Amino acid sequence: MRTTTRSSEPRRHPRGARSPARGARLALLALLIGCAAPRHEPKELLQLSPESPQQRATQTRLFDTSDGIELLSASAAALQDLGFQVQESVPDLGVLRAAKERSAREYGQDISRTLIALLSTAGLVLGSNTLVIIPVDLQQQINASLVARPVDEDGSRHEVRVLFYRVVWKGSGQSGDQQIPPGQQKMEMIRDPEIYQQFFARLSKAVFLEAHKI
Amino acid sequence: MSHADSLLRAAVLFGCMATLACAAPPKPSPELLAPTEAQMKLRSFQSRTFELDDRERAMRGVIAALQDLGFIIERANEPLGLVTAARFAEPNYTDIIAVTVTVRPQDGGRMLIRVNAIFNNKPIEDPEAYQNFFATLERSLFLNKG
Numbered sequence: 001m002r003t004t005t006r007s008s009e010p011r012r013h014p015r016g017a018r019s020p021a022r023g024a025r026l027a028l029l030a031l032l033i034g035c036a037a038p039r040h041e042p043k044e045l046l047q048l049s050p051e052s053p054q055q056r057a058t059q060t061r062l063f064d065t066s067d068g069i070e071l072l073s074a075s076a077a078a079l080q081d082l083g084f085q086v087q088e089s090v091p092d093l094g095v096l097r098a099a100k101e102r103s104a105r106e107y108g109q110d111i112s113r114t115l116i117a118l119l120s121t122a123g124l125v126l127g128s129n130t131l132v133i134i135p136v137d138l139q140q141q142i143n144a145s146l147v148a149r150p151v152d153e154d155g156s157r158h159e160v161r162v163l164f165y166r167v168v169w170k171g172s173g174q175s176g177d178q179q180i181p182p183g184q185q186k187m188e189m190i191r192d193p194e195i196y197q198q199f200f201a202r203l204s205k206a207v208f209l210e211a212h213k214i
Numbered sequence: 215m216s217h218a219d220s221l222l223r224a225a226v227l228f229g230c231m232a233t234l235a236c237a238a239p240p241k242p243s244p245e246l247l248a249p250t251e252a253q254m255k256l257r258s259f260q261s262r263t264f265e266l267d268d269r270e271r272a273m274r275g276v277i278a279a280l281q282d283l284g285f286i287i288e289r290a291n292e293p294l295g296l297v298t299a300a301r302f303a304e305p306n307y308t309d310i311i312a313v314t315v316t317v318r319p320q321d322g323g324r325m326l327i328r329v330n331a332i333f334n335n336k337p338i339e340d341p342e343a344y345q346n347f348f349a350t351l352e353r354s355l356f357l358n359k360g
Binding site for chain 1: 270273274277278281282283284286287288289290291292301302303304306307311331333338340342343344346347349350
């Protein structure tokens, strides 16, 4: 029944005339395109961005020490204090990689999941046939990638640069007959300067040295 | 079931089996591992030599350049001169760009640095991408001299 109405639409609105439905669809499309994040060309991703000096400043601190190994070991200790497990360490190059896994459950997401499930159940009673259960974030892995390196020719000062990012795994969901399998991933960089400040405060305590901003 | 019917069924079955037997995977061509001209060209985009004799310093420069570009350093191996790093194609978090950099000392106090970049599962073949990377690397190596 619905199909016939839809197919008769163009006849009611002859070519050239704007159908309101089409206009609405176009508007929705424009809105969606407007919301979609712009995609970068791969070559742009290998180029310094205008934000890189700012990001470098947030992620980097200078220490007045010539002992790179001690600084790296203190960095590992600071990460351990924050609950990270060290996954990779290369002392020759001052590289550390660490990760910690935590629950990513948020009350807000659970509440909206329940509300939408309830609403769609009400819709079931009224004759619609789509039960919607949206997937919620279940588990997250927070990762740290850290590099300590000498900045002067004589190696009297070292800089530590750390980068935090996280990977979030979603649980299962359902939309009508369609099952949404669990395990869908979401990844993001952690850009909150406060997190970096906390880490460096802990690190400077561990090495008994003041952390200088660059 | 009639006789003709079962005969037809047997013929169809035989046909299916014959098709399956013929559909063996194609053999790899002998040129599979031979370098093509396009590959040689790509290799020249991906490589550059620098007037440097200290491999450790070159590798630290590579790591610093990658960090400046927002890459996450995943692995580094000093004896082999290998650095592996990746980043999300921000603000789009579903695309990933991964690079492997090799640093090898050459004769005459020079250092050969080669970078391979892939975007999701596709190798990046745009020379400009590699030019951009080496521009950042040069800057980082220069700043590293202090």
